[in-house]
Amino acid sequence: MTYCVAMRLDAGMVFLSDSRTNAGVDHINTFRKMNLFERRGERVLVLMTAGNLAITQSLVSRLREAMEDPDAPVSLWSVTNLFEAACHVGEVLRAVYRHDGSALREFGIDFNASVLLGGQIAGEAPRLFSIYAAGNFIEATPDTPYFQIGESKYGKPIIDRVLSSRTSLEEATKLALISMDSTIRSNLSVGLPLDLAIVHANELAVGSWASVDEDSSYFAMIRARWGDALRTAFEALPDPDELLASKAIPPGQ
Amino acid sequence: MTYCVAMRLDAGMVFLSDSRTNAGVDHINTFRKMNLFERRGERVLVLMTAGNLAITQSLVSRLREAMEDPDAPVSLWSVTNLFEAACHVGEVLRAVYRHDGSALREFGIDFNASVLLGGQIAGEAPRLFSIYAAGNFIEATPDTPYFQIGESKYGKPIIDRVLSSRTSLEEATKLALISMDSTIRSNLSVGLPLDLAIVHANELAVGSWASVDEDSSYFAMIRARWGDALRTAFEALPDPDELLASKAIPPGQ
Numbered sequence: 001m002t003y004c005v006a007m008r009l010d011a012g013m014v015f016l017s018d019s020r021t022n023a024g025v026d027h028i029n030t031f032r033k034m035n036l037f038e039r040r041g042e043r044v045l046v047l048m049t050a051g052n053l054a055i056t057q058s059l060v061s062r063l064r065e066a067m068e069d070p071d072a073p074v075s076l077w078s079v080t081n082l083f084e085a086a087c088h089v090g091e092v093l094r095a096v097y098r099h100d101g102s103a104l105r106e107f108g109i110d111f112n113a114s115v116l117l118g119g120q121i122a123g124e125a126p127r128l129f130s131i132y133a134a135g136n137f138i139e140a141t142p143d144t145p146y147f148q149i150g151e152s153k154y155g156k157p158i159i160d161r162v163l164s165s166r167t168s169l170e171e172a173t174k175l176a177l178i179s180m181d182s183t184i185r186s187n188l189s190v191g192l193p194l195d196l197a198i199v200h201a202n203e204l205a206v207g208s209w210a211s212v213d214e215d216s217s218y219f220a221m222i223r224a225r226w227g228d229a230l231r232t233a234f235e236a237l238p239d240p241d242e243l244l245a246s247k248a249i250p251p252g253q
Numbered sequence: 254m255t256y257c258v259a260m261r262l263d264a265g266m267v268f269l270s271d272s273r274t275n276a277g278v279d280h281i282n283t284f285r286k287m288n289l290f291e292r293r294g295e296r297v298l299v300l301m302t303a304g305n306l307a308i309t310q311s312l313v314s315r316l317r318e319a320m321e322d323p324d325a326p327v328s329l330w331s332v333t334n335l336f337e338a339a340c341h342v343g344e345v346l347r348a349v350y351r352h353d354g355s356a357l358r359e360f361g362i363d364f365n366a367s368v369l370l371g372g373q374i375a376g377e378a379p380r381l382f383s384i385y386a387a388g389n390f391i392e393a394t395p396d397t398p399y400f401q402i403g404e405s406k407y408g409k410p411i412i413d414r415v416l417s418s419r420t421s422l423e424e425a426t427k428l429a430l431i432s433m434d435s436t437i438r439s440n441l442s443v444g445l446p447l448d449l450a451i452v453h454a455n456e457l458a459v460g461s462w463a464s465v466d467e468d469s470s471y472f473a474m475i476r477a478r479w480g481d482a483l484r485t486a487f488e489a490l491p492d493p494d495e496l497l498a499s500k501a502i503p504p505g506q
Contacts (some may be wrong), residue, residue: 003408053388097297101299143494151406154407156405157408157410157438160438160439161483162483162484170493170497173497174492174493175487178490183409208496211501218493218496221490221491226486229487229489230415230486231415232486234431237276238474240423240426240427240430240471242421242471243426243449243461243463243465243471244426244460244461246449248462
């Protein structure tokens with residue numbers, strides 16, 4: 001599996017992905033799931049993928065081909081806003097489906113792919129889209145400022161409790177890394193290294209990019225201290241003595 | 254969906270289940286998922302179910318029928334240890350499958366059911382089993398002292414960080430409630446009231462039982478303070494300033 005999370009905040013955007021892919025537990029490999037496209041001062045796009053690697057690699061190859069082909073009718077360089085960009089990614093995903101869908105079905109393989117696409121194109125605010133395998137998509141709003149794809153459930157509760165549109169990029173980055181750490185601890189199929197990209201609003205460029213691996217002192221600190229902090233918070237809450245003393249009669253016994 | 258968690262500790266066992274069932278978002282109902290069977294001083298069994306409600310209700314009805322039938326060749330009253338009890342539950346689940354499986358398949362419905370069975374029968378220690386839809390099962394060990402069924406991922410990270418076999422019943426109950434709270438907050442399909450049962454080792458009886466609903470002051474405290482505690486723990490960790498300053502060149506860009 002995969003875990004990717006993207007956040008669209010007032011201050012900009014945070015993107016974080018792991019890099020583990022697996023088919024069963026034997027074929028475990030490292031593949032980048034984050035793709036950056038930047039024309040400084042004009043547009044910056046970040047695309048992350050989860051699902052069947054053959055499908056998502058085909059998607060990214062086709063997107064890149066169009067970007068390199070001056071005669072392509074549309075590409076991520078030519079679209080004039082993020083909505084058009086999401087439409088384009090959806091259309092290319094549908095082209096992959098037309099090419100591969102029936103062959104996969106014959107082998108009993110689902111057409112499993114999901115995409116997060118975010119960034120900013122000059123003339124509009126930063127935007128974030130979650131694109132489904134069918135090529136349709138939804139957009140993040142101030143009420144729902146983040147999307148996840150892949151193995152998303154383990155790392156969702158902490159984001160739900162902390163994140164809002166007003167969260168700073170520093171805190172959102174910390175939050176994304178904590179969410180990833182919770183996922184990695186509870187699920188073998190998500191693993192290091194991580195790709196982290198941060199885009200400041202209205203800079204129209206990748207603000208920072210880092211590969212986070214075993215040598216990252218910050219992530220090592222998160223791994224060590226977040227667990228301790230959770231245990232301390234847990235111990236500070238009172239025990240449920242009244243529940244242990246409860247002798248209610250269960251219904252229907 | 255459903256969320257149930259059971260823990261087998263040195264001090265005894267903790268069982269917690271929610272009570273929401275849904276088919277889509279329209280048919281939301283409250284059904285108990287926890288069943289207690291007790292002959293004080295001789296045996297205590299707790300059975301929790303998740304999955305298709307028609308399947309799991311049929312399972313429980315058949316188990317109860319056998320318990321009330323003095324001529325039944327085997328029942329949860331007659332088995333002499335927990336392993337036999339798990340075998341029996343698995344066999345009855347297979348009988349449900351033989352009865353309903355092909356009809357469900359014709360409607361494209363999976364035979365989806367999972368069961369947690371724990372307790373103690375005089376002559377052996379407390380034991381806990383997780384029983385799959387196929388009727389096979391695994392047993393909890395000191396290394397893996399808990400099982401979850403249903404919507405398990407949201408509430409797993411906090412258990413993974415805190416629980417061990419040496420955890421007290423008080424702390425394990427608190428932990429199960431925090432895990433449930435995280436699940437309820439992130440997933441609409443899990444909801445109050447909760448059923449909570451605690452079994453002390455070697456008492457061979459239900460030690461305490463409680464229905465936890467909106468009026469439970471302890472659970473209200475957990476809901477209010479755990480979120481605050483998480484946010485405080487979050488804020489206490491340093492921000493990833495060096496990652497935001499990172500200007501590494503992404504590979505392949």
